[in-house]
Amino acid sequence: MTTLTHRRLSQHVMNRLIAESPEEPAALTDDHRRSLSARFRAVTSVQHRRLDAWMVERAGRADGVFRWSPATARRVLGNAALRRSVFEPQLTRVDAVDVELTDQLLRHNAGYARPGSLAWYLASCSSAELGLVSAEATNWTTQLAEAAECLCDPWQVATSDAYYDVARARTTLRGRRDLVVTRDSRRVLVRVRMGAPGKSAGPGLRADLTIDALAEPNGLAAARVIGLWPEAGVVLSVDGTMADLRAGARDLVRTAVTRQRQHLHLAA
Amino acid sequence: MTSFLDAPPASVMDVLRGERATRPSANNTAAAGLRAMLEDAIYELLGPDLRDVPLTVRASSLRRDSIVSTNSAPLAQVRGILINQALRLLCAGVTVDDVCREASLAWCAEAGANDLTRYVDQLDDDETARLAADVEAHWVTLKRSLGPLSNRWLPRTSLRAYQRLAGGNVILRDVIDLMVGTTSSDVASVVLLDVTTSPLDEGAERVMRYHALVQTLRTSIVPLRTSMFSTATGELWSSDVNDETLARALGDVLDVLRGLAT
Structure with a gap:
């Protein structure tokens, strides 16, 4: 069951979302990592692939070459x-x-x-x-x-995005995070996006949640990932539950499969 | 007869910032009621069915000029865009020597190639010179009138807003040329400024109110003031945002929706 929530942005909403985040988030074990690695290995790739939440939201559709602007x-x-x-x-x-x-x-x-x-x-x-x-x-x-x-709990700007290299699968996962809020012993991630959230914003947040947990040495997921769209005044969030982590991993593998199919289609 | 002013004329920023001591408390309760009123009225207007194509309201939808606006000409559009880019450069502290060239560079960096940039590229020398002179004239008015802009006022430029209402049947879109002040303060301090290259008219009032409404819906905090400056005439219209302003803006939006729905 998904834990995706949708709220209008206000001064208190962010604090409430942080305060009400699950106290015991799920953790990924070595078995989970091995299983994910096997699934990515099954999706063969000649080139090294990089996957992130944006690709998940775009259902693996190619966006063209990145250029600075x-x-x-x-x-x-x-x-x-x-x-x-x-x-x-x-x-x-x-x-x-x-x-x-x-x-x-x-x-x-x-x-x-x-x-x-x-x-x-x-x-x-x-x-x-x-x-x-x-x-x-x-x-x-x-x-x-x-x-x-506006946050009541201590926060810091994330020093970098979360990166996870999937073992022997020629795959790097990149999870976006802008703010890391600490409440008691748990972490809440805040990710800011311009524009307005689309229908696939939830899977995007779940992908970021999963990648962040994979990048943690102990596999502990963030208690909650909050997606903030200031231009639309909208806040979405997903919890660090095992169901969300699994859904995030599934979406990432599906994205890899879609991209692989596109490559094969282009090659043909 | 020669007359002397007691004090130098106030700059745009002086007017926008106003007296610090007289600012009211930040109103963070009005947004929910406004949204509910808007949702109810849209429901009565459009009914429960989801439309294939949403009705989109923009600031330009509220101008409703009875005659064809001079701004609809591509050159006037380009002039408006370049002045907006010049404002962004001014707020970023860039020294602008050749406003037309530098604003064009900034525009191309932001928008890439599109129909309007291609239109500018194919202008002949006379038209290019005319555009440059026109932009320069508006730029001088803007630069002289704006006044000093402190970094402590948190100037943000070209801020976009996007509000989906009635389950996505209606979309309110807006771009605010310059915003100063913060929403995280206990007192109202957010000021909105729209810079236009056309003279101010009745439509400008509606646009000012629209900016205040969309900003309130977006951040859940009512801005302190909404203003509009014309680089064509050097006029500045500024009004404090209160319940009446927002209620009238709501009526304006519904009027536009009635027009779009029929």
């Missing part, structure tokens, strides 16, 4: 800026975005950026384009901060 750069810069403004409270969020942007440019100038990276993209931008990137990142960081500032 102000819209795709905003999350990386915005999250980093909020993290920085938490540790350096004298910085405004706009200043923090500027510092992060400058850091990326310095990384490129120092020769540490590889082609195709964010730093590489930013270095190729004109000042007007950099201004737009900065404006988009400021929007992101402000919306994330407004959500975080």
Whole structure:
């Protein structure tokens, strides 16, 4: 049975969702990992594949080649800026975005950026384009901060997304997470998305829940994953139950199968 | 006769921010009632059946000009887009020397290639020069009038909002050019600004109210003020958001829906 809930965004909804999260979330064992690995291995792939919640939501349909743009750069810069403004409270969020942007440019100038990276993209931008990137990142960081500032429990900006390499299956899973809220001994993840949630937003959240649990060394799932769509003023959540973890894993394997079929169709 | 002003004219930001001490408490209770009223009225209007194609209301739906708007011309649309991009650059602290060129670069980076960018690409030299001069004129008005914008006011630009109502039968879409203030404060501090390149008219009032309504539905917090600035005339209309503003906005939206449903 799914635990997907749908709420209108308000100051108290987020706190209520965190407070009412399950006290004992499920945990994935080594058997679960082995079983998942076997299922992914059964879906043969010549190339290394990367799967994430977005692909699950798109039912494995190919989206074209990723390219950096102000819209795709905003999350990386915005999250980093909020993290920085938490540790350096004298910085405004706009200043923090500027510092992060400058850091990326310095990384490129120092020769540490590889082609195709964010730093590489930013270095190729004109000042007007950099201004737009900065404006988009400021929007992101402000919306994330407004959500975080209303929380009663301690929170931090996630240091990175969750990554899990499925053993011997040429597959990397990537789970998005923006805020990690700690309540007692359990974790609640908050994921922010622009636009409005579609019909497959729930499977997307479950995929993030499963990948996060897989990336945890002890396999302990987050008590709840909250998906926040500030532009639509909507909050969705799924609980860290075994049923949701299984559903998330199933969706990921199905996505791998769909993508494999597409590759075969293209090859034919 | 020469007359002197007692104080320099207030900038747009001065008007938007107003007196800090007189701000009311944040109203976070009105949104639920507004949504319920809107849902009920839409149900009476459209009935229980789900439509194949939802009715979409945008800020432009509320202008209802009796004559064909000059803004419907592609060049006027481009001018509006470029001024909006220039506002974003201004808020991001970018020094803009050649506004038309730099705003165009920002626009292309954001939107990619589309019909309008292709239209601009095929303009001849005279038309390009005319567009550049036009954008420059509006830009000068905007830059002079906006006033200093502190980073502490949390300026956000081109904020989108999307509200699904009546089970998806109706969609309210909105883009706010500039928003300052925070929703996580105990006092109302969110101010909305719409920048337009056309003169202000009755439709502008409806658009201002619409912005306030959609923002209230989106965040569940009533904004402090909603404003509109015309770079064509240098006029600024600004009004505090109260229950009456939101009730009138609700009526405006229902009027549009009545028109769309028939």
